[in-house]
Amino acid sequence: MNRHLFEIPERVAVGEFRGAGACVSKAPSRDVLTCQAVTGCHGNRINDMNTRKDGVEFLEKRLSGNASGIRSFAGKFFVGTAVHVAGIIDRVIELAVSLIVISVLVCPLMLVLMIRKLVNGNPVFTSQIITGAGSRPVEIYRFNGIGVPFRDLPLFFGVLSGRLALAGVAIRNWGEREPSLEGAYIGMMKPGVISLWDLRRSSKTAHEGRQAIEWEYTFRKGLVYDLLLMLRAIPMLVFGESKSEASEIFRIMGLDLDNLTMDEAISVIGSHLDAKKQRRIFFVNPDCLNKTVTDREYFEILQSGDFVFPDGIGLIIAGKMLNTPLKENINGTDMLPFLCRMAAARGEKVFLLGGKPGVAEIAAQKISENYGVTVAGTSHGYFDHRSESAAVIEQINASGASILLVAFGAPLQERWIHQHRDALRPLIMMGVGGLLDFYSGNIRRAPRWVREIGFEWVYRIMQEPGRMWRRYVIGNPLFLYRVLKWKILYQR
Numbered sequence: 001m002n003r004h005l006f007e008i009p010e011r012v013a014v015g016e017f018r019g020a021g022a023c024v025s026k027a028p029s030r031d032v033l034t035c036q037a038v039t040g041c042h043g044n045r046i047n048d049m050n051t052r053k054d055g056v057e058f059l060e061k062r063l064s065g066n067a068s069g070i071r072s073f074a075g076k077f078f079v080g081t082a083v084h085v086a087g088i089i090d091r092v093i094e095l096a097v098s099l100i101v102i103s104v105l106v107c108p109l110m111l112v113l114m115i116r117k118l119v120n121g122n123p124v125f126t127s128q129i130i131t132g133a134g135s136r137p138v139e140i141y142r143f144n145g146i147g148v149p150f151r152d153l154p155l156f157f158g159v160l161s162g163r164l165a166l167a168g169v170a171i172r173n174w175g176e177r178e179p180s181l182e183g184a185y186i187g188m189m190k191p192g193v194i195s196l197w198d199l200r201r202s203s204k205t206a207h208e209g210r211q212a213i214e215w216e217y218t219f220r221k222g223l224v225y226d227l228l229l230m231l232r233a234i235p236m237l238v239f240g241e242s243k244s245e246a247s248e249i250f251r252i253m254g255l256d257l258d259n260l261t262m263d264e265a266i267s268v269i270g271s272h273l274d275a276k277k278q279r280r281i282f283f284v285n286p287d288c289l290n291k292t293v294t295d296r297e298y299f300e301i302l303q304s305g306d307f308v309f310p311d312g313i314g315l316i317i318a319g320k321m322l323n324t325p326l327k328e329n330i331n332g333t334d335m336l337p338f339l340c341r342m343a344a345a346r347g348e349k350v351f352l353l354g355g356k357p358g359v360a361e362i363a364a365q366k367i368s369e370n371y372g373v374t375v376a377g378t379s380h381g382y383f384d385h386r387s388e389s390a391a392v393i394e395q396i397n398a399s400g401a402s403i404l405l406v407a408f409g410a411p412l413q414e415r416w417i418h419q420h421r422d423a424l425r426p427l428i429m430m431g432v433g434g435l436l437d438f439y440s441g442n443i444r445r446a447p448r449w450v451r452e453i454g455f456e457w458v459y460r461i462m463q464e465p466g467r468m469w470r471r472y473v474i475g476n477p478l479f480l481y482r483v484l485k486w487k488i489l490y491q492r
């Protein structure tokens with residue numbers, strides 16, 4: 001999967017951009033590149049090409065300090081003043097926050113660690129040389145021998161001295177090679193105690209990869225965006241990196257889930273398409289796992305699936321409870337853009353089955369426009385599953401699709417796939433829940449920042465309270481209780 005926005009020759013060296021250092025610590029304006037274009041999640045191929053061209057032009061303007069594109073003197077003066085004032089406010093906030101954190105948390109902890117040093121000789125700090133603003137080496141300090149997040153508290157000394165920002169690009173070791181233009185540009189920005197990359201990594205939603213996310217951040221950076229980023233980072237303290245190693249299999253309530261990144265999942269699916277092997281792929285969220293307790297047939301169908309991926313913040317919390325950190329939150333809706341791009345590149349066709357009449361057609365149009373994939377056919381999901389399935393299967397097989405997305409909701413979709421697996425010709429068959437409702441625009445999906453802080457379920461309750469409140473308000477605590485019980489009874 002190509003995670004680079006631009007194809008830039010390797011000969012472009014970091015040093016060639018040093019002259020741009022003056023502009024990179026300023027808040028950049030948001031312009032031509034939308035988040036979707038940066039992350040590669042939206043836009044058809046022609047749009048992508050235009051976006052690449054626009055992106056290169058915009059980057060050139062930014063490097064020459066003329067990002068806003070405003071030509072009049074008054075306009076330039078206004079924008080220049082606004083950027084300057086935002087920079088001052090930004091710095092005042094940084095100073096205030098770092099002074100508070102240092103006096104309330106860092107100093108008392110430092111005192112304790114100094115006493116520890118006297119007792120057992122353990123050093124108070126560890127140091128690290130990182131790439132600072134303007135690609136210069138900078139030394140930062142962390143507390144030695146204590147866990148996250150307290151370990152990182154001395155980073156606020158860096159904020160106080162101006163070497164680090166509160167919000168910035170992710171901290172990167174000095175000397176890490178940046179082979180692309182985007183990487184070189186990102187390397188010019190000031191690193192932050194909090195970064196979009198760290199935030200998405202903690203919420204297990206960093207599907208696009210580090211460079212694309214950091215690149216997105218450079219175009220979004222601004223006073224308000226950074227303040228909101230800091231607020232969004234608070235849940236990071238809860239979901240933050242675990243010390244345990246991520247294993248390939250995540251065993252929960254008797255079910256083995258595949259613990260992969262989105263990138264890994266897509267390449268595994270690609271390799272099964274290559275091998276012409278039929279595979280059933282399912283996703284489970286806390287509601288699905290609750291259902292398996294009373295519906296053992298559903299449990300067995302999931303168990304017989306070739307891949308079962310963990311979907312949702314409930315599974316991430318469960319992963320922490322069971323000391324098996326999840327690599328990423330993998331659900332069908334997030335996977336679709338990556339899957340479709342891979343399918344488009346290989347010339348594979350997709351069939352969309354499910355949703356109310358008309359929904360799959362609209363979704364098909366949007367999906368093929370946005371990701372360039374051929375949708376070979378669609379059908380709604382409200383046919384008589386006993387008497388009309390044969391005709392639907394015939395339609396799917398005749399379409400020549402190698403990827404079938406079934407969107408009936410769980411466990412109906414998993415049952416249907418399982419029951420008809422031998423008659424169905426597509427190689428990859430997935431149960432994708434409400435995906436077609438989201439992609440057709442029938443139901444709005446929670447904005448990305450809501451998903452990043454793990455509150456997509458609250459958004460779903462607000463949209464369909466009658467149907468969703470039981471699933472989440474009762475289902476979520478019940479699920480956590482069941483995970484805890486399972487851990488006590490079965491996990492050693």
Ligand code: UDP
Nearest residue numbers: 354355356381382407408409410433434437
């Ligand atoms: N649905 C369907 N056929 C049915 C019942 C449901 O096609 O017989 C569709 C329904 O229109 C909706 C989807 O299945 O688009 C279920 O969405 P939901 O959000 O409940 O699924 P989840 O993601 O929660 O499993």
